[in-house]
Amino acid sequence: MSNHVLRDIHNDARTPVREGESNVNRVLRLFVCLSLLPAVLVGLSACGSSTSGGTITVLMGTAPDSLDPGIGATTQSMEATWIAYTGLVTYAHSNGEAGTKLIPGAAESLPTVSSDGKTYTFKLRPGLVYSDGTLVRASDFAHAIERTIKLNWGNKGMLTEHIVGGEAFDKGKASSISGIKTDDATGTIKITLTVPYGPFLNVLAFPAAALLPSSTPMSAQPNNPPAGIGPYEITNVISNRSFELKRNPNWPAHSIPGIPSGHADIDVRIVSNNQSEAEQVLSGSADVFDYNDTIPPTLISKVESQASERYAKEPTVSGEFFFLNVKSKPFSSPLVRQAVNWALDRRALDRLDSGMLQPACFFLPTGMPGHPTAPCPYGDPGAAPNLAKAKELVKQSGLAGTTVSVWGQARSPHKEFVDYYTGVLNAIGLKATEKIVASEQYYATIGNLSTNAQTGWASFSQDFPNPSDFYQLLDAHSILPKENHNLSQVEDPHIQSEIASLSPVPSSQLDSVVGRWQSLDEYTAKQAYLAEFGYDEAPKFVSQRIDFGALVFHPVYGDDWSTLALK
Amino acid sequence: MMGRFIVRRLLSLLAVLFAITVLTFLIFQAIPGGDPAVRMAGRTATPQEVNDVRQQWGFDQPIYVQYAKTMQKIFDGSVVSYRQQINVEEEIARDLPATVSLAVGAAIIWLLFGVLAGIASAMHAGRPLDRALGLLALTGLSTPVFLLGAVMLYYLGYKLKLLPLEGYVGLTSDPWGWFTHMLMPWIALSVVSIGVYSRVLRSNLLDTMGEDYVRTARAKGLSERRVLIRHVLRNSLAPIIALWGLDFAWVIGGGAILVESVFNLGGVGEYAAQSIQSLDVPPVMVITMLVACAVVITSAIVDVVNAALDPRVRLQ
Numbered sequence: 001m002s003n004h005v006l007r008d009i010h011n012d013a014r015t016p017v018r019e020g021e022s023n024v025n026r027v028l029r030l031f032v033c034l035s036l037l038p039a040v041l042v043g044l045s046a047c048g049s050s051t052s053g054g055t056i057t058v059l060m061g062t063a064p065d066s067l068d069p070g071i072g073a074t075t076q077s078m079e080a081t082w083i084a085y086t087g088l089v090t091y092a093h094s095n096g097e098a099g100t101k102l103i104p105g106a107a108e109s110l111p112t113v114s115s116d117g118k119t120y121t122f123k124l125r126p127g128l129v130y131s132d133g134t135l136v137r138a139s140d141f142a143h144a145i146e147r148t149i150k151l152n153w154g155n156k157g158m159l160t161e162h163i164v165g166g167e168a169f170d171k172g173k174a175s176s177i178s179g180i181k182t183d184d185a186t187g188t189i190k191i192t193l194t195v196p197y198g199p200f201l202n203v204l205a206f207p208a209a210a211l212l213p214s215s216t217p218m219s220a221q222p223n224n225p226p227a228g229i230g231p232y233e234i235t236n237v238i239s240n241r242s243f244e245l246k247r248n249p250n251w252p253a254h255s256i257p258g259i260p261s262g263h264a265d266i267d268v269r270i271v272s273n274n275q276s277e278a279e280q281v282l283s284g285s286a287d288v289f290d291y292n293d294t295i296p297p298t299l300i301s302k303v304e305s306q307a308s309e310r311y312a313k314e315p316t317v318s319g320e321f322f323f324l325n326v327k328s329k330p331f332s333s334p335l336v337r338q339a340v341n342w343a344l345d346r347r348a349l350d351r352l353d354s355g356m357l358q359p360a361c362f363f364l365p366t367g368m369p370g371h372p373t374a375p376c377p378y379g380d381p382g383a384a385p386n387l388a389k390a391k392e393l394v395k396q397s398g399l400a401g402t403t404v405s406v407w408g409q410a411r412s413p414h415k416e417f418v419d420y421y422t423g424v425l426n427a428i429g430l431k432a433t434e435k436i437v438a439s440e441q442y443y444a445t446i447g448n449l450s451t452n453a454q455t456g457w458a459s460f461s462q463d464f465p466n467p468s469d470f471y472q473l474l475d476a477h478s479i480l481p482k483e484n485h486n487l488s489q490v491e492d493p494h495i496q497s498e499i500a501s502l503s504p505v506p507s508s509q510l511d512s513v514v515g516r517w518q519s520l521d522e523y524t525a526k527q528a529y530l531a532e533f534g535y536d537e538a539p540k541f542v543s544q545r546i547d548f549g550a551l552v553f554h555p556v557y558g559d560d561w562s563t564l565a566l567k
Numbered sequence: 568m569m570g571r572f573i574v575r576r577l578l579s580l581l582a583v584l585f586a587i588t589v590l591t592f593l594i595f596q597a598i599p600g601g602d603p604a605v606r607m608a609g610r611t612a613t614p615q616e617v618n619d620v621r622q623q624w625g626f627d628q629p630i631y632v633q634y635a636k637t638m639q640k641i642f643d644g645s646v647v648s649y650r651q652q653i654n655v656e657e658e659i660a661r662d663l664p665a666t667v668s669l670a671v672g673a674a675i676i677w678l679l680f681g682v683l684a685g686i687a688s689a690m691h692a693g694r695p696l697d698r699a700l701g702l703l704a705l706t707g708l709s710t711p712v713f714l715l716g717a718v719m720l721y722y723l724g725y726k727l728k729l730l731p732l733e734g735y736v737g738l739t740s741d742p743w744g745w746f747t748h749m750l751m752p753w754i755a756l757s758v759v760s761i762g763v764y765s766r767v768l769r770s771n772l773l774d775t776m777g778e779d780y781v782r783t784a785r786a787k788g789l790s791e792r793r794v795l796i797r798h799v800l801r802n803s804l805a806p807i808i809a810l811w812g813l814d815f816a817w818v819i820g821g822g823a824i825l826v827e828s829v830f831n832l833g834g835v836g837e838y839a840a841q842s843i844q845s846l847d848v849p850p851v852m853v854i855t856m857l858v859a860c861a862v863v864i865t866s867a868i869v870d871v872v873n874a875a876l877d878p879r880v881r882l883q
Contacts, residue, residue, distance in 0.1 A: 063841065066651055152616055172615065220652035238661075239653050240841060241833050269734075272828045272837060275717055276733045279725040285732060 054566045055265045056546065057286040058559075059277045061293035063240040063270045065154075066222045069207040070147050073154030075292055075558065078207055080245060080268065083562045084131070085210035085228035086259065088122050088141065088189065089201050091465075091556055093260055093563060096315075097367050099555045100465030102201050102507055103258045106136065106211055106229050107189075110201075110508045117196030117504050124187035125256070131248040132227035134213045138182035138189050144212040146177060151220055155463065158203045164192045196504035202464030231255075231262040231562050242269045245561065263565035275299065281543050282307060289541040291316075291558040297354050303541065310544065313537040314553040315358055317367045318461035319470075320349075322421055322531040323487035328454045330399035330430060331488075337528035339397075340455075341378035343390035343428050344421075346533045352416045357534035362525050363470060365535040367555045369510050370467040370517025377526045381533070390428040400429035407446050407456025411439045417457050417533075425455075447484045458487055459536070465556055466510065467517045468503040474529060475499055490529045495520065572874050580867045587859040592634050595852045602626070603633075607848050608649055620649070641853060650847040659835055659853065665735040666834035669826065670818035672749050673756040678811055680757070681764025685807075686800070688765060689772035700765065707762035716755045716829035723751060733831035752830045756823055760814060764807060771803035778802075805873050812869030813862060820858025 064077035069085040072078060082090070090105035092098055104110055107122040114120075128136035145163070149156050149170050160166035164179030179192040193200060203209060207228075216226040225234045232245040245266040255261055269286070271277040278299045280286040289295065291314065295303055303311050324331040324340060331337055346359030358366065361376035379386055394400050404425055408418030418434055425432035435456075437445050446453040463469050472478050476496055478485040498520045505513050525532070540553050547567050552560035596603045604621035621627050625636035640646050644656040684704065688697045724732040730751055736744035775781060776799055784794045817823075824836035831837075835854060842850035 065845075068652075071652065222652055239651060239658065240838065270833075271733060271831045272840075273720075273733060273831055276720055276724075276829075276831060279720065280732050283725055283728070283732075 052263045052565070055267055056288065056561075056564050056566065058266055058268045058288040058290070058561065058564075059271045059280060059286050060268055060290045061271060061274055061277060062290075066220065067225045067234050067237055067243060068151070068221045069210055069212070069225070069228065070144075070151040070153055071220055071222065072207065076290070079290075079292075079557050079559065079561070080234060080243070081207035081210075081225075081228075082230075082557050083262070083560075084225070084230040084232045084234050084245065084248075085207040085212075086230045086256065087204050087206065087210040088124075089205050090259065091205060091554065092258055093552055093554065093560050095552050096555060097369065097371075099552070100367065100369060102205060105205075105256060105259070113506050113508070117198075117506065118193045120191045120193070120200065120506075122189040122191075124189065125254065126187065128229060128254050129250050130213055130227035130229060131233040131250055132213070133250055134215070134227060136211055136229060137184045137214070138187050139184050140211045140214050141189050142177065142180045142182050143214045143216070145180060145209060147212065147216060147218055148208045149177075150218050153208045155203075155206070155208070159209070162193050162195070162197045162200060162203075164194055196506075198503050198505045198510075199464055199466040199468055199507055201507040202466050202469075205464070231259060232266070240270060242267065244268065260560075260562040262562045266561050266564065278303065278541070281541055284543045284545065287543040287546050288559060288561075288564065289539060291538040291540060291553070293539075294354070294356070295539050295541065300354065307541070307544075310546065310548045311539065311541045312548075312553075313356060314540045315366050316461070316536045316538050316558075317365050317465060317555050318459060318536045319360070319363065319365045319532055320353075320357065320417070320457070320459045320534050320536065321363070322455055322533065323453075323458050324528070324530055325452070325454050325487070325489055326529060327489045328452060330394075330397065330402040330404065331455060333397040333399055334528065335393045335397035336399055336430075337531075338378060339390040339393035339428050340425070340531045341528050342386045342393065343424050344531055344533055345385045345424075346381040347384075348420060349417055349533050352413045352420060353534070353536075354413070356537045356539075358537055359534050361532050362521050363474070363530065363532055364467055364517065364521045365462075365470075368462065368465060368467055368470065369514050370521060372518045372522045372525070374518075374522050377522075378528070387427060394429040402430055404430050404432040404454050405435050406432050407442075407453045408434060408436050409439050409442045409457060410436050414439075414457050414459075421457070444483075446487060447480075447482065449479075449481050449484055453487065456487075461536075462556070464507075466507055467521075468499065471495070471499050471503075471520075474524065488529045492527065492529070494523060569874065573871060576867050576870055580863060583863050584860060587863060588638055588856065589634065591852065591856045591859065592637050595848065595855070596624075596626075596633060596637060641856065646849045646853055648842070648847050648850050650842075650845050655850045655853050658838055658850065659857065662833060662835045662838050664737065665832045666819060666823075666827070666836060668735070668738065668745065668749055669752055669756065669823060669832060669834060670815055672753040673760075673818065673823075674811065674815045676753050677757040677760035677764060677814075678807075681761045682768060682804075682807070684761065684765035685768025685772065686795075688769040689776070690795075692769070692773060697769075704762035704765050707758040710758060712755050712759065712825045713829055715758060716751070716826065719751045719755065720829070735832045735834070748830075752826050752832060755829070756818070756826045764810070767810065768803060768807055771806060772799055775799045775803045801876060805877055808872055808876070809866075809869050812865045816862040816865035817858070819865070820854070820861040822858065 060076055062076055064072055064080060065074045066072045066077060067080060069081045072081055086105040088105055088107040089102045089110065092101040092103050102110065106124060106128060108125045111120040111122045124136065124138055130136060145159060146169060149160060149166065160170045163177055165174055165177045166179065168174040169177045181190040182188065210228055212226050212228060223237045223239055225237065231248055231251050233248045235244050235246050237243040247262050247265060251261060274293050275296045277289055277293060278295045281289040282303060324337050326332055350357040350359055359381035361378065361381045362372050364371045406418055406422045406425065408415055415436060422432045422434050445451055446456055460470065460473060473485050474490045474495055475486060476491040479489055498516065502513050502516055538558065540551065540559065542548055542551065545566050547565045550563055550565050552563040554560045604617050604624065604626045607624065608617045608620045625633045646655040647653065648655050684700050688700045691697045720732060723730045731748050734748055736748050738745040781794060781798050784798045822836060824840045827834040827836040828840060838850065839854045
């Protein structure tokens with residue numbers, strides 16, 4: 001694509017759809033509307049249902065890192081690519097926990113898994129074609145995986161560390177991945193793993209593992225993303241500014257059950273100012289506010305009062321907690337850890353987060369299979385805390401007056417969380433002071449064992465909807481000298497044996513062990529290895545033109561654009 | 568005389584530009600210590616990728632070769648962002664129209680209104696108009712750009728719908744759209760500078776008005792207007808023009824990051840901000856060089872203009 005063409009597209013793409021309307025324009029528009037009244041009256045029969053067609057403008061506060069599925073690893077990227085690049089398996093397009101269910105994508109069914117849990121065998125749906133009309137072949141899968149590894153996808157370790165021959169290929173010691181065998185004639189794809197890895201199907205559901213034509217170059221194509229299998233295709237990419245998702249003309253021929261075909265074309269614009277983003281959706285000059293962004297506190301009450309029918313707080317599968325280093329006094333004492341859990345007023349922490357936090361106590365968030373249904377062991381998180389009991393427990397532990405350094409991040413509201421938490425620790429009889437670190441250096445600092453961080457704020461968002469993803473944070477194997485993920489430094493034999501037993505269970509069979517994950521998470525909460533205080537919520541906010549009820553808020557990918565429809 | 572001055576200035580411009588390229592190279596590649604290939608390739612790079620970067624940029628060779636390779640990549644337009652794998656110079660070329668539109672419009676506004684307010688203040692020094700203009704200038708100076716931008720967006724864009732909420736429209740594709748999209752950014756960027764320019768010019772004018780040659784001009788019987796324009800203003804404008812040149816170059820080089828971000832103009836400043844956030848070294852290095860070159864070249868042009876206004880400059 002020449003520069004000249006790029007510039008022309010850029011100018012067009014930057015022209016807002018309905019911005020800058022003068023009053024004269026509004027009068028003209030009113031006149032046109034009145035003249036069209038008869039037609040509107042005829043169309044009233046369709047009132048109340050969503051319609052197909054048209055273009056919907058979606059705003060994003062942060063540009064995707066890349067729209068090439070082999071590179072894109074941010075939520076902004078995958079929000080777009082998951083409806084343009086369908087893997088062998090994908091997720092059900094549903095709200096809540098139902099959306100974590102894996103369904104067959106390009107494969108005609110979920111795979112057969114060998115009894116040792118190491119071999120996954122898929123069969124391609126017959127007659128599939130890419131958005132450019134090319135026939136899909138089984139060997140395309142091997143090409144796509146090799147390309148993703150070569151392009152250094154951010155999570156490529158999930159592939160190279162588990163597929164036989166993945167590391168050798170990555171290091172240039174092999175020209176292909178020996179653990180992937182394909183047969184174009186039968187459409188069979190056989191993947192062999194080094195060890196059983198339960199979440200492997202979740203990894204295959206990433207757009208980065210989706211099939212691509214074998215002719216796709218082994219180099220990054222950020223401005224001209226390759227053809228894929230999906231209801232949409234990504235076009236007219238102006239990096240860091242805008243892109244479009246057009247309905248894939250080749251999709252209706254082989255629509256996959258469970259994957260919506262899409263109702264409208266989607267224009268995505270990057271808007272770096274959240275206030276402007278919210279005002280545009282509120283006023284109707286754009287249609288969708290990105291769930292990754294924050295509605296400014298100055299506008300939130302306006303949004304809640306003026307747009308209550310098109311705004312909701314949706315739970316995300318991510319948690320906020322204070323880690324409690326069990327190898328360091330005073331948190332080596334279970335009584336002190338319990339005291340912290342009794343003393344936290346999670347409602348106050350919710351207020352500090354502008355009401356975008358669902359008070360909670362369990363490590364596995366709502367929406368994650370395995371989230372417990374039992375009551376919280378140390379008081380209702382939605383009610384007042386029990387400070388008297390907390391003080392009593394600290395007294396009983398004999399550790400009252402112990403000095404505690406509370407680590408926190410300079411960014412708001414994380415700093416405010418730590419301010420509040422430090423006050424609570426002092427109130428229950430400890431001697432706490434804050435240590436605030438610049439956001440960029442925070443995890444590197446507290447993750448270094450030589451720092452010996454006693455307690456502090458941390459948060460975690462799922463990579464994929466499998467509880468083992470969260471439990472790597474409490475796995476003794478994650479205690480590392482420099483990039484320590486197990487900040488509480490938990491080495492609990494029961495947790496270890498359960499992780500060892502549950503993690504290899506394939507995601508397609510997760511239902512069979514959900515009860516055990518629930519029990520494990522209840523056990524973790526009782527041990528008070530950390531003080532979970534809430535699950536993040538995200539705004540689902542659209543313009544009046546959009547059918548709000550039809551829009552799915554997906555637990556993995558947020559606003560499901562393939563369900564966006566005009567009223 | 569003027570021709571020799573221009574040649575002299577051009578030669579020193581080339582020398583300064585060379586020095587800038589060396590300094591930029593040293594700041595980004597040589598001084599920070601550690602392996603520049605690791606820094607350049609980003610935090611998630613594999614050893615293989617780091618090795619590729621090392622070879623591409625010549626980091627395994629003597630420092631003068633590294634400098635030459637870096638300059639070659641910058642000047643032949645082949646620098647690629649390691650985070651997004653996008654050509655950096657194409658991105659800058661694409662974003663430059665928005666930044667130039669912002670810089671030109673705002674510079675005209677702040678110069679025009681700054682000079683008018685400065686003259687009015689000086690002419691009415693100590694009187695209510697001077698005090699009112701002084702208060703306005705102070706208000707402008709102390710108003711943060713992001714606050715002013717947010718207030719304008721809310722009232723002019725969202726409530727009254729008089730102006731578009733954000734974005735940039737190309738001048739050639741829609742001149743009226745371009746104007747309406749740029750009006751708020753121009754005002755937001757100009758307000759602070761109008762305050763500065765009016766105060767500086769007022770002070771210069773009052774100083775100049777006390778000079779002997781101004782008294783002589785008045786004694787010759789020249790009209791007050793002629794004295795002001797020919798003798799006072801002409802001699803007081805030199806520092807204003809020098810300041811204007813530097814400010815203009817600063818905006819061209821992406822200095823108006825806040826304004827570009829608040830109004831989502833998609834200019835060079837916004838690109839710089841995105842690159843800094845993601846610690847993407849190649850674009851930050853190229854933009855730094857662009858800013859430095861813009862400042863040096865504009866300052867040379869300003870010197871030539873000053874020399875034309877004031878013959879004494881040519882002799883210095």
